[in-house]
Amino acid sequence: MSRFREPEYYDASAEALYTMLPWRFARLRDDTYVLTNMVGEYLTLPRSELESFATGALPAGHPAYNELKSRHFLFDDDTNVAIDLLALKTRTKLAPLANFTGLHIFVATLRCEHSCPYCQVSRANDDRTEFDMSEATARMALDLVFKSPSPAIKIEFQGGEPLLNLPLLRFVVSEAKKRNDAEGRDLAFVIATNLAMLTEEHLEFAREHDILISTSLDGPADLHNRNRPRPGQDSHQRAIDGIKRARAALGFHRVGALMTTTSASLTRVKDIIDEYVRMDFGGIFLRPLSPYGFAIKTKFYQSYDQRRWLEFYFEGLDYIIELNRRGLDFIEHYAAMVLKKMLTPLQTSYVDLMTPAGIGIGALVYNYDGTVYASDESRMLAEMGDQTFALGNVHKNSYEEIILSDKLLDPIEQSFAASSPGCAWCAFEPYCGSDPVFHHATQGDFLGKKPLSAFCTRNMAVFRGLIERMEADEEVCAIFERWANLI
Amino acid sequence: MIPLRARSVIFNEAAVAAGPRIIRLSTNTERPSPLRSNEAFFARFRDPWPDGFSWYVALAGDSAIEMPPEIPGAALPAEFAYLGDGDVISLEPSAGIVRVLFRKSSSYNHFLLTERCNNSCLMCSQPPRAVQDGWIVDEILEALPLIDRSAAEIGFTGGEPTLLGDRFIELVRATESYLPNTALHILSNGRSFAKDGFAALLAAVRHHDLMIGIPLYSDLPHEHDYVVQADGAFDETIRGILNLKQHHVRVELRVVLQRPTTKRLPDLARFIARNLLFVDHVALMALEITGFAKANLDRLWIDPMEYGRELQSAVGVLSRAGIRTSIYNSQLCVLPKDLHHFARRSISDWKQQYLPVCDQCSARERCAGFFETSGTKISQGIAPIIAEAA
Numbered sequence: 077m078s079r080f081r082e083p084e085y086y087d088a089s090a091e092a093l094y095t096m097l098p099w100r101f102a103r104l105r106d107d108t109y110v111l112t113n114m115v116g117e118y119l120t121l122p123r124s125e126l127e128s129f130a131t132g133a134l135p136a137g138h139p140a141y142n143e144l145k146s147r148h149f150l151f152d153d154d155t156n157v158a159i160d161l162l163a164l165k166t167r168t169k170l171a172p173l174a175n176f177t178g179l180h181i182f183v184a185t186l187r188c189e190h191s192c193p194y195c196q197v198s199r200a201n202d203d204r205t206e207f208d209m210s211e212a213t214a215r216m217a218l219d220l221v222f223k224s225p226s227p228a229i230k231i232e233f234q235g236g237e238p239l240l241n242l243p244l245l246r247f248v249v250s251e252a253k254k255r256n257d258a259e260g261r262d263l264a265f266v267i268a269t270n271l272a273m274l275t276e277e278h279l280e281f282a283r284e285h286d287i288l289i290s291t292s293l294d295g296p297a298d299l300h301n302r303n304r305p306r307p308g309q310d311s312h313q314r315a316i317d318g319i320k321r322a323r324a325a326l327g328f329h330r331v332g333a334l335m336t337t338t339s340a341s342l343t344r345v346k347d348i349i350d351e352y353v354r355m356d357f358g359g360i361f362l363r364p365l366s367p368y369g370f371a372i373k374t375k376f377y378q379s380y381d382q383r384r385w386l387e388f389y390f391e392g393l394d395y396i397i398e399l400n401r402r403g404l405d406f407i408e409h410y411a412a413m414v415l416k417k418m419l420t421p422l423q424t425s426y427v428d429l430m431t432p433a434g435i436g437i438g439a440l441v442y443n444y445d446g447t448v449y450a451s452d453e454s455r456m457l458a459e460m461g462d463q464t465f466a467l468g469n470v471h472k473n474s475y476e477e478i479i480l481s482d483k484l485l486d487p488i489e490q491s492f493a494a495s496s497p498g499c500a501w502c503a504f505e506p507y508c509g510s511d512p513v514f515h516h517a518t519q520g521d522f523l524g525k526k527p528l529s530a531f532c533t534r535n536m537a538v539f540r541g542l543i544e545r546m547e548a549d550e551e552v553c554a555i556f557e558r559w560a561n562l563i
Numbered sequence: 564m565i566p567l568r569a570r571s572v573i574f575n576e577a578a579v580a581a582g583p584r585i586i587r588l589s590t591n592t593e594r595p596s597p598l599r600s601n602e603a604f605f606a607r608f609r610d611p612w613p614d615g616f617s618w619y620v621a622l623a624g625d626s627a628i629e630m631p632p633e634i635p636g637a638a639l640p641a642e643f644a645y646l647g648d649g650d651v652i653s654l655e656p657s658a659g660i661v662r663v664l665f666r667k668s669s670s671y672n673h674f675l676l677t678e679r680c681n682n683s684c685l686m687c688s689q690p691p692r693a694v695q696d697g698w699i700v701d702e703i704l705e706a707l708p709l710i711d712r713s714a715a716e717i718g719f720t721g722g723e724p725t726l727l728g729d730r731f732i733e734l735v736r737a738t739e740s741y742l743p744n745t746a747l748h749i750l751s752n753g754r755s756f757a758k759d760g761f762a763a764l765l766a767a768v769r770h771h772d773l774m775i776g777i778p779l780y781s782d783l784p785h786e787h788d789y790v791v792q793a794d795g796a797f798d799e800t801i802r803g804i805l806n807l808k809q810h811h812v813r814v815e816l817r818v819v820l821q822r823p824t825t826k827r828l829p830d831l832a833r834f835i836a837r838n839l840l841f842v843d844h845v846a847l848m849a850l851e852i853t854g855f856a857k858a859n860l861d862r863l864w865i866d867p868m869e870y871g872r873e874l875q876s877a878v879g880v881l882s883r884a885g886i887r888t889s890i891y892n893s894q895l896c897v898l899p900k901d902l903h904h905f906a907r908r909s910i911s912d913w914k915q916q917y918l919p920v921c922d923q924c925s926a927r928e929r930c931a932g933f934f935e936t937s938g939t940k941i942s943q944g945i946a947p948i949i950a951e952a953a
Contacts, residue, residue, distance in 0.1 A: 080685060080859065083823070086794055087785035117837060146782040146830055147837075155784035157798040160805065161838045420884065421840055557883045 087154060089136035089145070094152040097162060101126060102503035110543055115165040116417050116506030117147040120547055168421050169506075173432075177224040178425070179439035180231050181452060182217060184209050184238035184245060186444055190270055190306045194338055194365065208241050209444040214248050216470035217442040222255055223475035224440075228262040232290075234452075239269050239278055249285050266290055271318025272306060279325040286330075289322045291315055293333040293355070295341060295348035303338050319355060333357060337365050342384055345392035352406075353399065359407035362392050364534060382530045386537050393541070400555045407559045411542060415560035417507045418542065424563070427451060429509035433491035435465065436484045446470040448478055450487075453513045465513055487512035487522040498526035504539040571640045573623060574656040578635035583655045585664065585702060586618055587709040590648040603654075605646060618654070620646075637661060651709045653702060664706045665714075671911070672710075673718030673748075674703050676734065680723040682752050682791040684778070686819055686856035686863050691722055700730045707734075707741045716746040725755035732764050739770045746772040750817075753777040754796060756803030766810035774843065775807060776815045780824045782834035790823060801838075808841050815844040820893075821863040825870040832877035836884035845881050847874065848909075849892035853936045860940065867897040868944040875899045895930045897944040903929075910934060918945065925950035 098114040109126045112118045121129070121140055128134045129149075134141050136152065144150050148165075151158040186207035188195075209217075221229060231252060233245055249265055256263045265287040282289065293315055294300040300312040315333075322331045333355070335341075335348060345362070352360045364385055389410075396408050413424040427434030435450035442448055446469045449455040454465030465487075468478040478484070491510035493499040499508065514531050515524030526532040546553045588605040589598075592613045603618035612619060612631055619630050623638040630636040637654055639646075639661060646652070649667030654660075665672050676699060680691035710717070717738070725731050738747050747770055756762040756775075777800060780790040784797035807814050816835060818824075824831070828847075835845060849867060850856060856863055867874075874890070881888040882905070890902060891909035898906055908915075908931045915932045924930070924947035933941070 079683075080792055081789075083785065083789040086788040088794075089785065142783055143830075146834060155798050157784070157801045160802060164805065165838065421837055554879055554883070557880065561883055561885055 087136070089141070089152045089154045091153045093132055094134075094136070094141075094145075094150040096132075096150050097148055097158065099149045100501060100503040100505065101130075104540060104543065104547075108547075110503055110540075111144075111149065112503045112506055113147060113149050113162070114506065115148075115162065115169055115421065117149075118418065118503075118543065119143050119147060120543070165421050169423050172423050172425060173437065175226045175228070176437060177440050178226040178228050178230055180217075180221045180224075180229065181439060181441040182209065182214065182231060182233050182238075182248060183441065183443045183455070184233045184235055184248075185241040186236040187240045188235055188237040188270075189240075189272060190237070190304055190311060192304045194303065194336055207236065207444055209244050209442075209446075211244065211247050213442075213444070213446040213470060214244060215251065216446065217448075218248065218251055218255065220440070220442070220448070220470060220475050220478065221252070222259055222261075226261070228264070229256075230264045230266060232266040232268060234268045237270055237273065238267055239273055242278065242281070246281065249281075249287070253285070264288065269318075270304070270311065270315065271322065272311060272314040274314075274318045274321065279321065282322070283325050287326070289326065289331045291319060291322075291331070291333050292336065293319070293351065294335050294338075295344055296351050299340060299344055299347070300351075302340055303336065316355070334361055335363060337363055337385065337388065342388045345388050346395050349392055349395055349399075353404065358405065359409055359412070360392075360396070361409035362389050363410070364389075382533050382537075386534065386541075389538070390541055393545075397545070397552060397555060401551065405558075407562060409563065410538070411556070412559035412563040414507055414538060414542060415556050416563055418539075419557055419560040427509075428511055429507075431491060431493040431505075431508065431510045432488050433510040433512050435487060435491075435513060436467070436479065437488065442470060448473070450484055451513055453517075457513060457517055462517070464516055487516070490522045496523055498532070502526075502536075504536060507539050508535050571623075572659050572661045573638040574654075574659065575630065575632060575636045577633055578618070578637060578654070578656040581618075581635040581656070583653070583657070584618065584635070585651065585653045585705045585709070588620065588646060588648060588650045588652065589616070603652075605648070605650075620652075620654075649711045651706050653706070664702070665710050665717075667711045667714070671716050671718065672714065673720050674699075674706075675721060676700065676703070676719050676724040676731070677722040677727055679726050680721060680752075681726065681754060682723065682793045682796060684791045684855065685823075685859045686790075686821055686850060686854070688851050688854040688856065689720065689722070690854045697727075697730070700727060700734060703734060704737055707737045710742060710745075712742060712744060714742060714745045716748060717742065719747070719749040721750065723752055723755070724749060725751050725761070728755075728761075729764075732768065735765060735768050735770055735773070739768055743771065746774070748774050748776060748815075750776045752791065752796065752800060753803030753807070753814075754799035756806045757799040759806045759809075762803070762806035762810050762812065765807070766812050774813045774815050776817050776846070777804060778817045778819065779804075779831070779835070780818060781827055782831045783827065786824060786827065790819075790821070804839060804842070813843040815846060816842050818845065818847045819850060820847060820865075820867070820870060820874065821850050822865040823862065825865055825873050828870065828873040829876040829880060832880035836880055836886065840884060840886065842886065844887045844889065846889045846891050846909075847877065849890075850940075851892060851934050851936065852938060852940055853934070857936075864940050866944070867893060867942045871897070871899050875902060878902055878905055892931055892934070894932065894942070894945060895926045896924070896946050896948050897942045906931065908932075920945060920947055923947040923949070 099111055101109050101111045104110045104120060107123050108120050109123060110118055110120050125140045129144060148158045148162045238245060265285060267287055268290045271291050294303045297312040301309050304311040319331055341348060349360055393408055393411060396406055399406050413426045413429055416422060416424050427438040430438055439451055440448060441452055441455050443455060448467045448470060450465040450467055458466050467481055467483050491512050493505050493508055493510050499505050511531050512522035516522055546556055586603045589602045590605050590607060596615050599615035600617050602616055603620045604613060604616040606621040619634055619636040621638055622644060623640055647668055651665035653662040653664055677696050678692040678694055683691060781787045787797040788794050804814055850863060878888055888905055890906045893906055895903055895906055910931050914934050916935045917932045921927050926948040
């Protein structure tokens with residue numbers, strides 16, 4: 077009678093067997109499994125439904141069938157646009173690779189008036205200039221910077237304490253801007269500074285050129301000062317004053333802070349977070365301690381294992397979630413970057429979560445003496461005497477020699493997680509990165525054996541922890557979704 | 564725009580001799596004479612008849628009697644009293660018909676391009692008809708140059724406008740040529756753009772302010788196909804959206820809130836945020852009970868109070884993903900409070916109504932109100948919002 081047909085008429089799902097699209101799974105807990113597709117969409121299923129799906133026996137119309145179909149784990153006679161969408165999402169996840177190197181780190185000087193035991197690069201007395209980058213070196217480094225095809229170029233000044241070599245900073249900024257008149261890139265500058273020696277002249281310089289400030293804040297005064305000794309034991313006070321002055325001069329959002337975790341931090345996560353909240357930061361990056369530089373020499377790295385760090389991390393994460401529930405918008409940056417991979421079609425540019433590895437592609441480091449490193453960690457490794465990731469020198473090598481050297485290409489080639497043993501079949505591969513520098517440093521191998529890898533242990537625990545928290549609580553889903561889209 | 568077709572129009576003999584005409588009205592007795600030969604003078608209050616206009620139009624029983632007999636003239640019934648300066652009308656003396664094509668005083672005028680459609684949506688407000696109506700395009704092409712060039716926005720609807728193929732492109736191009744400051748909104752099911760070449764043709768017009776509004780009803784293909792009553796429509800619509808965005812044509816997704824698809828609204832939102840993050844706007848639209856929606860009322864109607872939670876969740880997902888999101892056609896009192904700022908006063912003034920109970924409501928001026936066709940399908944949740952003491 078009706079000219080309208082019933083829903084069943086349009087559902088051809090059951091007419092033939094479904095075709096699986098690439099997917100992987102891992103046990104989350106007990107009977108619950110997490111399934112991921114090739115672009116990181118996930119869902120959880122009980123073991124029986126997982127088995128049913130995996131053996132081709134899941135019936136059309138089953139609730140799990142619809143969820144899997146909607147998330148492109150399968151397609152059937154009803155529709156095949158899933159393949160177009162999956163291809164598009166895969167391209168979107170990989171697209172940033174084509175931009176190549178966007179972050180260029182200039183080590184303006186190794187001099188520093190702090191003497192932090194965890195410092196990951198060597199330091200020098202602050203009156204010796206032989207550890208300063210020269211204008212000639214900077215000029216050659218800028219030649220390489222503008223060889224990168226990236227439409228966005230960020231030049232970050234590191235040290236030592238880069239503000240101790242202000243003339244070089246001035247030179248690089250004005251020279252880079254001059255070259256950019258013709259290049260037309262999206263050019264930005266960052267100074268990574270402890271702010272202890274901050275002067276009005278520095279602020280005026282930063283204001284004139286829209287330079288961002290990134291500083292260190294390890295927590296409340298006692299912890300910060302213990303981690304970051306300097307003459308006068310006033311590092312914390314100087315950092316706090318510096319943050320306030322820089323915000324006033326440059327703009328509130330142009331000042332960021334990073335914390336370093338030490339064994340002394342492990343029992344203090346709430347105090348650390350509270351310090352960031354008190355200082356009105358929008359979030360915190362609960363960072364693991366890296367195994368390089370002084371950190372390893374001073375036995376800091378061995379002083380706590382991954383498990384202890386994970387307790388610290390999740391205690392902090394849960395506290396931050398609680399703050400959000402109480403109405404404070406505050407994010408944890410590492411979680412947010414992982415969640416971006418889990419909950420959005422986009423990709424993070426954080427080097428540790430890139431695959432193929434971010435070395436060289438994500439960032440290049442130009443040391444004060446012109447040595448070019450594949451990453452910040454590569455430079456730290458070199459300071460320990462291992463030159464594996466020293467790619468060349470701005471005075472001796474061309475861009476092509478540096479970028480196309482086997483020293484860079486070999487580890488990158490070995491760092492496609494999707495084809496690495498242990499990673500290729502891991503359900504969490506879409507969320508993870510590759511870190512050949514870490515695995516070389518800890519296992520003497522770019523790839524590393526994953527069951528022995530602290531990188532793998534830590535990331536797997538974070539991925540599981542995030543998914544478990546979303547599974548348990550809708551409000552957490554909404555909070556996490558917001559973080560994922562903020563970063 | 565009101566697609567009024569009035570048959571009680573009286574044309575004089577000169578009009579019948581002159582034949583059909585699409586013409587712009589002027590009420591200005593001081594109109595510069597070079598313009599008059601292409602315009603109709605619309606007499607409103609027993610104005611004296613100025614010389615030189617090619618047509619004279621008046622309301623019947625008014626000054627129509629004194630109309631000069633040698634100039635084509637039409638006497639319109641009183642319902643046309645709203646017409647004014649700059650409006651464009653179509654006069655058909657032999658059929659005794661006047662149609663209003665464009666109203667200058669309205670912020671939004673739309674043109675129905677064809678009644679043909681390749682979908683047959685359960686709730687279609689303009690049920691499709693398989694008719695040969697190519698003449699409509701000619702009429703619009705003739706009207707476009709007459710439209711006031713300060714018009715903010717015009718719309719193309721159907722039927723399915725893209726079924727016109729090359730003539731559709733021709734219309735968009737004419738809009739860009741004659742209305743370089745006017746936004747163009749096109750309602751389409753997007754299926755024609757599954758052919759990449761067609762999307763490329765549209766993009767090649769390089770319209771300065773174009774938006775294609777495309778309905779998407781479910782993340783599950785067969786559920787969408789059921790609502791639009793066309794097998795395979797989902798895949799074509801999705802491919803069409805991808806092609807349009809590939810060619811940088813702006814796309815708005817339009818989701819009608821109706822019983823068959825409200826349960827999966829959060830899933831649809833997640834699907835959009837994950838697969839179609841690049842769309843320019845998502846409009847979640849309460850059901851308008853007209854056309855097919857009346858015939859299918861039993862399977863379509865759901866009280867908005869029953870889908871508040873799903874709507875809340877869907878809007879949350881979309882807005883957190885940074886997608887511009889709006890709720891159309893919904894009364895504020897049936898929406899969860901945190902959704903109020905997504906609600907728009909989307910019902911055109913000539914379709915918009917309020918209930919007696921709305922008189923006590925403090926939010927009435929912000930509220931979309933009801934379609935005049937809402938009839939008996941009024942939510943159980945309708946209740947005046949009483950302003951809280953500050």
